[in-house]
Amino acid sequence: MTDNPSAIFDGLPSEVVERTGQMHALGGRLILAMADRDADTVGELIDTIAGYDDAPGRRPYPGPRFLTVYQAVFELADSFAQLAVRPGVRADGSFDRARALVRDCVPQAHQDETLRRLDTPGQGQPDAAKVLAAAALGAGFATQPAVFPSQWAMRLTLLRQIRTNEAEAHRVPARERIDVSDEEAIRFLDEVLPDDFVGISRSPSHRDLWEIDLLASAQIFLLGHPASTVTPEQVKFFLGEVTAILEGALGDIDRRRTERDQKTRGGGTGQRTQPRKKKPRGKR
Structure with a gap:
């Protein structure tokens, strides 16, 4: 958002704007944790996402609870995939990287289903495993030197996006970010x-x-x-x-x-x- 809220958020209840921004931020953090092979943080984040709507004081969310975060993770993963297919870029083995990240980072309770979701990406409604599969694929692209020669720059790119999402969640004007x-x-x-x-x-x-x-x-x-x-x-x-x-x-x-x-x-x-x-x- 900018100083004048965008048409997408203008007039929406604050809790809707906050949830949308936070889900996008959590999705970015999930990819970042995968890229860093931080299994503990991956587990904490997927639990936070799963329980977000159950926090005391929050109104019941009428839609699928994993849909927004899945869309956010998918958009980031797709943007990294687009970088991988630029002319002159050789970025092979992203799916193999994603599978390795699932085995190393995803909680045991979600591993089998997440691996299955990697092999059938277009099937089924968004759930924890589908979100984790998209995050692993995004991290699989992001950690390829052909896509991001500097892994520090990759982390900075994700962190800036996360901070923007969190600012949007609380309607922080652009001039104050x-x-x-x-x-x-x-x-x-x-x-x-x-x-x-x-x-x-x-x-x-x-x-x-x-x-x-x-x-x-x-x-x-x-x-x-x-x-x-x-x-x-x-x-x-x-x-x-x-x-x-x-x-x-x-x-x-x-x-x-x-x-x-x-x-x-x-x-x-x-x-x-x-x-x-x-x-x-x-x-x-």
Whole structure:
């Protein structure tokens, strides 16, 4: 929704708008949990979806309780499938990935029926197994490097969609919704990474995969921890989370550092590069 509610929601009761937004958000979280192979969260989410309409104070829902969340999950899975069939993209084995995700992540009570639903996707009314099958298929596409070369960027894409759905559920105006831009994330990385870090390219088209990963991980972190309130302990946790990204990029980082140092010593433009001024994290 925008500042002026869309025609779809305008005039609808608040509980209908809330349920629709929450079901879309829960569907996105289900795919994200599948992609992360987080079996505990998958189980918790499907239980939350199944029991949503039974919560005290909620009016009885007149329609099939799994229909809205199934539609939301199917739409996301279909959008990932469309990415997989772009010219030049080789994304094979998505159904095999989905079956593996079902075996690894879906609660035992739902596994057999979910696997059957994967083999017969167009049959039957939406239920827990059909929702789980669609989520597994969506995650099967989303976790393919040919579809999302950066898995951090995939998580950021899903998280942004989830946050939008949750904002729509509560009719939060667009101007009040929080996001984190590339520039905000780059400034944060400049502050928390070592002084000799080479930095992220300002041009998206010039970024290597590790830069995309690092930037997306910073944006995800800042969505949950606004830069103005982040603590040293939270920064330490974040740095631990991105250690693997930085270690995997050591060769490229060292090469760029060498090139930068050569320019600093006059091997390039002859102009000395000024050191970055970093704000102490404890004074934020």
